[in-house]
Amino acid sequence: KFYGAVLIRYRREDFSEMEHYGGVSPAWPFSYEEFEPWYSRAEQLFRVRGALGEDPTEPFHSIPYAFGPVPDEPPIARARAELKGLGLHPASLPLGVDIDAWLRDGKTGWDAFPNTGTGKVDAQSGPLTAALADRNIRLETGAHVEYLEASSDATTIAAVHYRQDGTLKKVTPKLVVLSAGAVNSAAILLRSPSPSGKGLANRSDQVGRNFMNHNSSAMLAIDPRRRNTSVYQKTLMLNDYYLSDGKGGKPLGNVQLLGKIDGHILRANVKLAPKFALDFMAGHAVDWYL
Known part of the structure; x- marks a missing residue:
């Protein structure tokens, strides 16, 4: 369970x-309004924590x-206040995290952290x-789907x-609902007669x-x-450039915080740098996902 627990609605x-x-992102075959009630239901099931009214791109919530x-x-x-001072609109990330349960298990960030507990609310x-x-x-455990059998008219699934x-x-x-993830759902379909x-x-x-995959980078x-003493850090996003570049141009994307980077993580990418320097950099940085 590596996922960062961020549960943002599409705009x-x-x-x-x-x-x-x-390039051009084609229109979906249905509108946000048709999808909205299911977003609301999913947010309830995942016990999402968030705030409305902070992000001007946030769509209607029923x-x-x-x-x-x-x-x-x-x-x-402090970073949020400074971004507001620049005229931007920092907003709270909607998170499927029970923060009290998470921190009881250890003082660490949840983003990309492997965990099998209940602090991160997942499927x-x-x-x-x-x-x-x-x-x-x-729930049938220890069961591996070999293939799906189509009906004689090939319009439905007759058996699993x-x-x-x-x-x-x-x-x-x-x-039958096939929901085994992007890789395994495709694999099941491909090995079905x-x-x-x-x-x-x-x-x-x-x-x-x-x-x-994510078209992204870290900064x-x-x-x-300033020393960054944050444990989990990942609570902030910025969508001022999500729908345009801020000047009427093409979209640039979402900006959000990463889970807190440390010297060990930097060392994996900069192997020859001295560890004390990497620790100092990580300890004085705010880490962003672009």
């Missing part, structure tokens, strides 16, 4: 066609956040735990074939292709006069 404009420096934002640590509160500790409270729902404890089994539900031999839902031959803002 309303993201659902329309938008021109970026890298239900406010159930919990207030994770508080800024003092160095970050297991949030929606799955809530679902298993229903006596009509059972899976292996459990060395035995091949199958279930024939009325509805189909008339074309290319896997299910793959007439385009594009299943398993075109994977995307350390270093001030040798």
Whole structure:
């Protein structure tokens, strides 16, 4: 569980066609308004902490956040104030983090931190735990889906074939939801039998292709006069340049804090630099994800 627990809604404009420096992002087949109730439901399931009214790009919320934002640590509160002083609109990151539970387990940041506890609210500790409270729902563990079997008219999934404890089994539900992540969902479709031999839902031959990754970088803002004593740091974002460059030009993207960088992390990328210098840099930096 490495994820940084940031749960930002796409902006309303993201659902329309938008021109970026890298090309045109096509319009979605539905609008933000159609999607909005499901955002609200997901935020409830993931117990998202956040604040409305800080970010001018924030779209309409039919239900406010159930919990207030994770508080800024003092160095970050100072950075927020300085950004506001520049006329920008720093806003609290919406986070699926139970900050009290997280800090009880250790004084460390959660961003990219491997953890199997409940401090970060993910699909297991949030929606799955809530679902298993229903006596009509059972979780089959140790089960590996081998393939999906299509109906005779190839319009629905008739059965799920899976292996459990060395035995091949199958279930024939009325509805099948394939939600195994970008890699494994594609792998299951590709190894499922189909008339074309290319896997299910793959007439385009594009299943398993075109994977995307973050188009991003990291930046350390270093001030040798100020020590950053933050433990988790990651509570702030800036979207002033998300929908345009601030001057009517093309979008530049989101800016948000990273989890706190330390000398060991820097050492992995700058192996020949002396450790004391890296520790000093990390200890006097505010770390940004661009």
